[in-house]
Amino acid sequence: MHKQQNILIIGAGLCGSLLALRLGQRGYNVTVYEMRPDLRKTDISAGRSINLAFSDRGNKAMKLVGIEDKVKSLCIPMNGRMLHDREGNTFLSNYSGRDHEYINSISRGELNGLLLTEAEKHDNVTIHFNKKCKSVDFEKTTALFQDYETKDEFIEDADTIIATDGAGSALRKSYYLGKKFLFSFSQDYLTHGYKELSILPTETGDYKTYKNALHIWPRGDFMVIALPNLDGSFTVTLFLSYDEGEYNFNNLTTPERVTEFFQKEFPDALELMPNLVEDFFENPTAPLGTVKCSPWHYKGNTLLMGDSAHAIVPFYGQGMNASFEDVVEFDAVLDKHDGDWETIFSEYEKTRKKDTDAIADLAIDNFHEMKDHVGQALFQEKRKIEMALEKEFPDDYASKYSLVTFNEHIGYREAMLRGRAQDKAILNMLADGIISTATPIKTILDKVKSETEAILEDDRIAGLH
Numbered sequence: 001m002h003k004q005q006n007i008l009i010i011g012a013g014l015c016g017s018l019l020a021l022r023l024g025q026r027g028y029n030v031t032v033y034e035m036r037p038d039l040r041k042t043d044i045s046a047g048r049s050i051n052l053a054f055s056d057r058g059n060k061a062m063k064l065v066g067i068e069d070k071v072k073s074l075c076i077p078m079n080g081r082m083l084h085d086r087e088g089n090t091f092l093s094n095y096s097g098r099d100h101e102y103i104n105s106i107s108r109g110e111l112n113g114l115l116l117t118e119a120e121k122h123d124n125v126t127i128h129f130n131k132k133c134k135s136v137d138f139e140k141t142t143a144l145f146q147d148y149e150t151k152d153e154f155i156e157d158a159d160t161i162i163a164t165d166g167a168g169s170a171l172r173k174s175y176y177l178g179k180k181f182l183f184s185f186s187q188d189y190l191t192h193g194y195k196e197l198s199i200l201p202t203e204t205g206d207y208k209t210y211k212n213a214l215h216i217w218p219r220g221d222f223m224v225i226a227l228p229n230l231d232g233s234f235t236v237t238l239f240l241s242y243d244e245g246e247y248n249f250n251n252l253t254t255p256e257r258v259t260e261f262f263q264k265e266f267p268d269a270l271e272l273m274p275n276l277v278e279d280f281f282e283n284p285t286a287p288l289g290t291v292k293c294s295p296w297h298y299k300g301n302t303l304l305m306g307d308s309a310h311a312i313v314p315f316y317g318q319g320m321n322a323s324f325e326d327v328v329e330f331d332a333v334l335d336k337h338d339g340d341w342e343t344i345f346s347e348y349e350k351t352r353k354k355d356t357d358a359i360a361d362l363a364i365d366n367f368h369e370m371k372d373h374v375g376q377a378l379f380q381e382k383r384k385i386e387m388a389l390e391k392e393f394p395d396d397y398a399s400k401y402s403l404v405t406f407n408e409h410i411g412y413r414e415a416m417l418r419g420r421a422q423d424k425a426i427l428n429m430l431a432d433g434i435i436s437t438a439t440p441i442k443t444i445l446d447k448v449k450s451e452t453e454a455i456l457e458d459d460r461i462a463g464l465h
């Protein structure tokens, strides 16, 4: 009987379109309202990240809905970080010592389009575009929309409403403004923003630099990264403070100054970017932040999912992957309590929130790692040891990066606790001269394992977990 229930999804981005597909497969009547035009028909990529790092947790969701192979054809493997120093030297650092573990570059538009098309194959799924949600009455389970074309406003009624409307969620605003229950909410902006630029393909359509890596130009307080696209181009992102340091977004106001900045800090990238100035002044500068809130649901009426519940800074390349994993976790709870929305929503939030809080914190850590630590000798020594451990003992050791990115069977929180303890163990022992890259690898494994367990035990006693 419950299958005839009407589910309203707000937002047909990455999470909403996947959720619509999954709920469609489960037989619900699903209606989706998206404020933007249909991205399969109009180019609306400007201002949003053009490509994304897609990894195992996201792929777990693609397996669930049976489109793993279709998604694979959109992926470009990135085996490691290609670091570029100021002198133009490059250095490749693999993501894992296990060859089958790598991340992928994927186009947001292509992936979102595929998910929409797959969702629409189900007669019980309808997607409406150009309709913006203005507010949600979570007590009545209704939502108010405005049509972008006609400007008409209308109200939609549903048995339950799930908002996947991103970092600026209308449902979240309604929770906050409604003041009907105790709603905790925090939004922390970084002092850095980002701007997307590009490295275009050569005249023959080839990649101008190494294809199968995530390129990083770490400069301590700021950085540039580049991810490959299928057409031979790279999407380049500059992460820079709005107002601090010699060069910042507020004072990069002329073509001469932008060129001078790149000439000084990223000369090898500049050589690949004759279009730099044009891109710089055409593309927006956008902010970056973390949103945490609770509760995500109101009774069995409404639920926040994806970025609307937990927007995170992009530095671990996990926001989309986490939002996809949300759908997998939600699906598992549906298996247990199908039909009882209040129990489903509250159990889902209880099991999921600790993990999305963890990836939010890990993503901030990775900001400092990428822009700064990757260029430091101690960090590089630690990575060398981790690579050797993963290569020699593939079933026995996984670094923090691997636990977070490639180990889809444990949650982000467990990955964070174990990963941080391992980092601390290796860094302490390197600093104290207890281990070095010359120590036999089996000795390192034994020492790292016992020191990690000791740190985890101390943390437990201190009540940290």
Ligand SMILES: Cc1cc2nc3c(=O)[nH]c(=O)nc-3n(C[C@H](O)[C@H](O)[C@H](O)COP(=O)(O)OP(=O)(O)OC[C@H]3O[C@@H](n4cnc5c(N)ncnc54)[C@H](O)[C@@H]3O)c2cc1C
Residues within 6 Å of the ligand: 010, 011, 012, 013, 014, 015, 016, 033, 034, 035, 036, 048, 049, 051, 052, 053, 054, 131, 132, 133, 134, 164, 165, 166, 167, 168, 169, 170, 194, 305, 306, 307, 308, 314, 316, 317, 318, 319, 320, 321, 322, 323
């Ligand atoms: C610069 C940058 C780089 C990133 N890189 C990565 C990466 O490499 N890997 C990764 O995993 N994640 C990455 N992310 C994070 C990723 O983009 C998000 O986590 C992901 O898009 C979340 O999906 P979502 O569906 O919850 O939200 P969104 O994808 O933002 O979708 C929300 C949808 O709702 C619609 N909408 C919004 N408001 C309304 C409304 N009021 N009414 C109707 N519709 C509405 C929007 O138009 C949109 O289609 C990055 C983010 C940024 C900013």
Ligand SMILES: NC(=O)C1=CN([C@@H]2O[C@H](COP(=O)(O)OP(=O)(O)OC[C@H]3O[C@@H](n4cnc5c(N)ncnc54)[C@H](OP(=O)(O)O)[C@@H]3O)[C@@H](O)[C@H]2O)C=CC1
Residues within 6 Å of the ligand: 035, 036, 037, 047, 048, 049, 130, 131, 132, 148, 166, 167, 168, 286, 287, 288, 289, 290, 307, 311, 312, 313, 314
């Ligand atoms: N964790 C993080 O750090 C995150 C950062 N971001 C970044 O923040 C920035 C803002 O992103 P976001 O909040 O998602 O907003 P968007 O930039 O995606 O879109 C909002 C704007 O688009 C307009 N708009 C939407 N649909 C239509 C339509 N059909 N017709 C006409 N206009 C339309 C809206 O106008 P109006 O309001 O007038 O209707 C509004 O000005 C982005 O650059 C994004 O990358 C985003 C997500 C997470």
Ligand SMILES: Nc1ccccc1C(=O)C[C@H](N)C(=O)O
Residues within 6 Å of the ligand: 052, 053, 081, 214, 225, 314, 315, 316, 317, 318, 366, 370
């Ligand atoms: N997609 C991104 C977007 C912005 C910043 C970083 C990423 C990453 O994916 C970083 C990668 N996980 C890394 O640790 O090297």
